[in-house]
Amino acid sequence: MDLRLTPSQTDFRNEIRTWLEENVPTEKFQPPSTEEGFARHREWERALHGAGFAAVHWPVEYGGRGMDPINTAIFYDEYLRANAPARLNRLALGLAGPTLIELGDADQRSRWLPNMLTCDDIWCQGFSEPGAGSDLAGLRTRGEVSGDTVLVNGQKIWTSHSRFADWIFALVRTDPDAPKHKGITFLMIDRHSPGVEVRPIRQMNHQADFAELFFTDVEVPVANVIGGIDNGWRVAMATLTHERSSNLNTAAHFHQVLAEVLALVPENLRRDPVVRLQIARFHEEIEAYRYITLRTLSSLSTGKQPGPQSAMGKLWWSEMQTRIFEFGLSMLGERAELLEPTPGEKSALIQSYWLSRASHIYAGSNEIQRNIISERVLGLPKGN
Amino acid sequence: MDLRLTPSQTDFRNEIRTWLEENVPTEKFQPPSTEEGFARHREWERALHGAGFAAVHWPVEYGGRGMDPINTAIFYDEYLRANAPARLNRLALGLAGPTLIELGDADQRSRWLPNMLTCDDIWCQGFSEPGAGSDLAGLRTRGEVSGDTVLVNGQKIWTSHSRFADWIFALVRTDPDAPKHKGITFLMIDRHSPGVEVRPIRQMNHQADFAELFFTDVEVPVANVIGGIDNGWRVAMATLTHERSSNLNTAAHFHQVLAEVLALVPENLRRDPVVRLQIARFHEEIEAYRYITLRTLSSLSTGKQPGPQSAMGKLWWSEMQTRIFEFGLSMLGERAELLEPTPGEKSALIQSYWLSRASHIYAGSNEIQRNIISERVLGLPKGN
C-alpha cells in the first residue's frame, strides 16, 4: 500500500497539470446545446486531443495514451481541479469507443474512432426503452435484417446529448422469437438517417437533460453491427462494464458538492451538533467512496480481479449525494423551493436535488444494484 | 371525536382506580417462576377475580365484565398506573379464553374457563416450531387421531410461562396429506400428561423467558379439540386476532420505558440538540402509537371495521422500543455492556435491549408484518 505517486505517475500528473494551467479557458462556455456553446466545447476538445489528452485510457494505437485506470483517475482529478469545461463526447470516449476497441472490427475502428477524438462525431446511447426500464433485455425496438440492411423501428428513451449527437450506439431486437437475451443486436445508427426523430424530455426539475429517440423505418447497414447479429447482449455487457468505471463521480467531485452545500449553512447553525454530525458523516462517506474506488482502480491497474467493493460504488455515491443535497435544502429553509438560486447557491439546489434522485434509477436502479450485490457478492439465489 | 371519558367510563375508571389504590400490594413479588412468587401472584389474581377484574373483556356470563375494548384499555392503563403486579395467566385470559368463548362448545367452556380466572390452571401457547418460524402453517407436530384419542408427537418452541403452566393450547397436524392449512387441529393439551417435557431456553441476554416443549406419545382426548378436527387453522386465526389486541404494549407503558431511559441521560448531554431531537422523536412516536391504538379501539368498540392502522401497531412499537433502548445504551457509554445495572437503571438495559430485538421476530416477524400491510392494506400481489 502506497498512496504516493510513482515517478511516472508524478510526471504524468505534472504534464497534465501544467498543460491545463496554461490552456483551460477562463470564461465559462455556453452549454453545448447552444450553437455557440457547442463550437466552443468542440474547440476545447480538439485542443485536448492535440495535446494527447482526449482519451488517455485508450490504447496509443487508437489515439489514446494507454493509461491504466489509476493514471486515468489522476487525469480526471487534475481536470476537475483545473475546473476545465465539461467533456463533450463522454459517451463516445467512455462507452462506444472502448466497446469498438474491444469488440469492433478493424474497419469499424478506423471508421469511427478518429472522429470521436476530434468530436467530428458526437455519440449518444440508445439502450433504455419506455417499456423495459430495469429489465434492459425486455427491449422491443425492432431491427429487421434483410440483405445488407437492418430496418429499425421503435423508441429509445433517456438518451443524453442526443440533440447534438451524430451517432447512436443502440440495442435492437433482431430475433423476436429467440429467448430474451439471445435475439439482440448492437448497432451503430447514424442520427441523421431518415426516420430518426429526437424529442427532448422535459424533466420535473424544469430542465431537459435527456431526450427520446423515435425510429421509423430507419435503414442501417449491416456493416454497422458490432459483434455480430443476435450477439448484442454480450456486447452491451462489455459496454456497461465501461460505464461502471465512469470518471465523473469521483470523491473530489463530491467534496466539491459538499463544499457548495457547506456554503449555505447559516452562521447560527455552524456550531449546531446536529449539523456538524451530518457534515462529518458526509465527509466520511465521501472518503469511504474515495477508497472504495481506489481499491478497484488498484486491482484493475495490476490486473487483479477487483474485490466486492467494485459492485457497490454507484449505490454508495447516488444515495450519499441525495442526502447531501437534502441537507442543503434544509439549510435553505423555506427558500429551498425557489428555482432562482439564493445567495451562495451556484444554481438552484432543488434542481440538482431532483436530478440526483434520478441517479437512483438510471444505469441500473439501486434495487437492481442491491440484487446484484446480494447475488454476485453474497451468492444468494437469483430472482425476486 | 371526544377523548373525555363518558360518565359510565368514568365510573368504571374510578371503580378500578379506587380498588387498585386500596389493594395493590406494596412489596414487589418474586417472579412467578419461583414457588414463593407463584403463590403470591396467584393470590393477587384471585383477589382481582374476587373484585370482578380478572378478565374485564370477557362476557359477564363467563365471569368477565363484558367490557368493550376502550374500557378494557382503561382498565390496563389504570393497572399500569397503579404499578400492580404482572398478570400471571395472560395467555389464558387473552388468547385461550377468548378462543374458547368464540369457538369452544359449552362443555369445553365450563371445563376450562373458571379455572383460568382463578389461576387454578395456568396456560401456555404451543404454536411455534423450530422448523416453521414465520411459516406457522409449516408446523410438523403430529396428532394421530385414533378413536377418542389424539396421539401427539413433536416439538414446540418459544412458549412462555410453560415451566409453571398446566395447560397448553396447541396446533398439531392431524392430516399430513392435506394442503398445508387444511390438516391442522387446535388442541388443548394437559401439560402434566405423560410424555410432555419442558426445557427452558437460555437466551443470549443471559435470561430464560421461554421454553421448548417436547411431546412423546402424548395421549389427548378428542374432547379437547376446539372447532373440530382438521379445522385448527381457522381457530388459530381467531386466536391470533386476540393476540393483536394485547393490552401490554400500551403508549403508557412506552412512556414509562422512555422515562427510565431519560433518567440515564447524563447532565452534560441534556442540552445537546442531538439528544433532544431524539427524545422528541421518541415522544412523538409513542403518541402516534397511542392514537393508532385508540383509532382501532374506537372502531372495535363501535362495531366498525378498523382502519388500515390496525395492521401496523406491532411493527411500530417493536422497532420504536428498540430505538429507545439503543439510545439508552448510548447514554450508558462503555458501561452499556454490563449485566449489573448501573445507577439509574432499573435492570440491565442491555438485557431489555436484546429482548426488544426478539419482538421484531415473534408474533409474526416484522417482515411478515410488512408483507401483510403491503398485501392487505395496499392490495399488492401475494408472494415473495
Added chain:
Amino acid sequence: MHFDLDELQYEFRDAVRKVLSAELSPAHLRAIWEEGHDYSSTIWPHLVSLGLPELLVPGAHGGGDGAPVDVVLLLEECGYACLPEPIVETGLIAPLVLSRFGTEQQQAEWLPRLAAGEAIVATCLGEDHLVADGARADAVLVRKDDELHWVPRTAVHATPVEGIDPSRRLALCEFELGADTLLAADPEAVRAAQDAGAFGTSALLVGLAQRLTETTRDYLLERQQFGRPIGSFQALKHRLADVAVQTEAARSLVWYASYALSEGSADASRAVHMAKAAANEAAFAANYAALQLHGGIGFTWEHDLHFWLQRGKALERSFGSTAHHRTALADDILAEVWS
C-alpha cells in the same frame, strides 16, 4: 372516549372528494401549472358553494361556526388533490386568528368576506418573506416579532418569483406595517397563527402522502418487469408498506392535533409539533418511495406524479421543518423532566 371523526364529517369529506376529483383532474392541474402566476381559479367557487372556506368563521359573521376537527378530513382531501389554493391560510388560519384576536373593525370587515369566499388570504409567519399567493391575496397575515399584522393588498408589495410548484404562485413580499395594520401584539396570537398553519399543512401533507402511496400502488400493479407486475417484488412492497405505516401514524397525530386545537387543550401546541413533524416525515418517505418506484417515468414533466412530489417538498418546510417542531417539542416536554 371516542377517537374517530363522525358521520357528518365523513360525509362532508366525501362531498369535497367528489367535487375535487371532478373539478381538479390531473389534466386540470397540469393546465394550472402551465399558467402559473396567471392562473385564475375555477375551483374556488366550488369550494365556496360546498361551504369549505366559511366553515371556521363564527356564525355571527355568516360562517359555519366549525372547529379544526371539522376541517381536518377536508384538508386531507385538499392535499390529496394537490389543490392550488391557499386553503389553510384562507379557510383556517385567517378565520381562527381574526375571530380570536382581531379588532372589531377587522372582524366586521373581513370575517363576512371570508364566509362568503370573497377574500383570499396569504400568510408570512416565518423568517423569509417568501409568500405563497403573495401577489394575489386580498390580505396577508404578517408576523413581525411578537406582533401579527393584517395587511390588505394595497399595503403589500409583491414580486413574483419562480418556484418548483408554479401553482403556489410565490412572491417575495414587502409590507407597509403600521398601527392601522396591527392585529395583535401578543405572542399568543402569533402562536395561534403558527399552530393553525402547521396543523393545516400537516393535514395537507397526510392527504398528499396518501395520494402518492395510492398512485404508486397503482403503478406497481400495472407496470410489468421481468414478466410480472413489479408490485410483486418484496423489496418494493416493503418500501411502500413503510410509507403506509408512516402515513397512518402521522394521520393519527394530525387528527389528535385537530381535536386538541378544537378543545383549546393545554397541549395543543405540543400536538401540533408532533403532527407537523410526523406529517413532514410521512410526506418525505412517500416522496422518496413514489419517485423511486415509478422509475424514470416519474421524473418526467409529462407524468403527473411530480405535482405531488414538488408540492410535498415545498410543504415539508412550510410552517416549520421537522427539526423546528421537534426542537420545540423537546423544549416543551423536557422542561417538565429536567427542570
Added chain:
Amino acid sequence: MHFDLDELQYEFRDAVRKVLSAELSPAHLRAIWEEGHDYSSTIWPHLVSLGLPELLVPGAHGGGDGAPVDVVLLLEECGYACLPEPIVETGLIAPLVLSRFGTEQQQAEWLPRLAAGEAIVATCLGEDHLVADGARADAVLVRKDDELHWVPRTAVHATPVEGIDPSRRLALCEFELGADTLLAADPEAVRAAQDAGAFGTSALLVGLAQRLTETTRDYLLERQQFGRPIGSFQALKHRLADVAVQTEAARSLVWYASYALSEGSADASRAVHMAKAAANEAAFAANYAALQLHGGIGFTWEHDLHFWLQRGKALERSFGSTAHHRTALADDILAEVWS
C-alpha cells in the same frame, strides 16, 4: 499509487485465519464463554508462534519492526474469529506507545516481553474505569487527563464484573498512579494511544461484520420457509446487501487509517475517526440484520451467533462511539472551512 495490501500481508492473513479457524472453533469459543473470568488462554501461544503480538515491537527489542498497515488484515481476522484476547491493546497500542513515548527503562523492561508474547496488556483510556481483561493483564495503560501511565499488575486493583461477553473479562479498576508509573505527560501520547485503540478496534469490527454477514448468508441459503430458501426473498437479500456495502466502505476507511498511521500522516487522527465511526455503523447494521434474519434461533444462547452480536455491541462503544468520532471529525474538518 496503489491501494491494496501486499502479497506478504495477505499470506500472513491466511496463516492467521488458518490457525484461528483450527484453534478457535465456535465450540472452543463456547467453552471459553462458559469459563468466563477463569478462562486460561490456549490460543495466545499460537498467535505468539505466528509472530502476531511481536509484529509492531521495534526490531531492536526483538520484535517484527512492523507498522499498523501490517496488522490491519490480521486484526480483521481476530474480529472474524471473535478472539477472546486483548490483541489490540497488547499487539498494537502497547508496542506503539511504549516505543514512541516510553521511558528507556519501560522500553527495556516491557518491549522484549511483548515481543516474546509474555505480557498481556489492558488499557483504560476513556472516562469509565471499566477495563477488559483488567484483572488479568500484566500491565494496564492508563490515561489520566493528559498523562499516560504504564501500570504494572501490582499497582492495579481490579474487581471483576459481569458483562454480556464473558470472554472480555471485564473489571472495574483502581490504579496507584505516581511518578514511577508515568509514561508520558503529553497530549500527543494520549492521542497516539487512543488513535491506535480506535483503529485496531475498527479493524476488529470490520472482521466481525464480515463474519456476521457470511454466517447470515449461510443461514439464508440453508433455512427454508414457504417451500424455498429464505435467501431468495428480496427484502432479506437487500438487507444483507446493505450490510455488505457498509462493511466494504468501513474496510476501505480502516485500510486507509492503517496506512495513515503507518506513514505518520498529518491526517492520521482524522482517518481513525472515520474508520471507527464507519466500522461502528457497519457492525451495528450487521448485528441488526444478522439477528433479524436468523429469527428466533439466533436469540438462543445455544446458537453461536450471539458471540459476535455481543462482542460487537461492546466494541461499538469501546475506544469511542460513532458520535464521539464524528464530533471530533467535524471539529477537525470544519476548523478549516469555518475558521
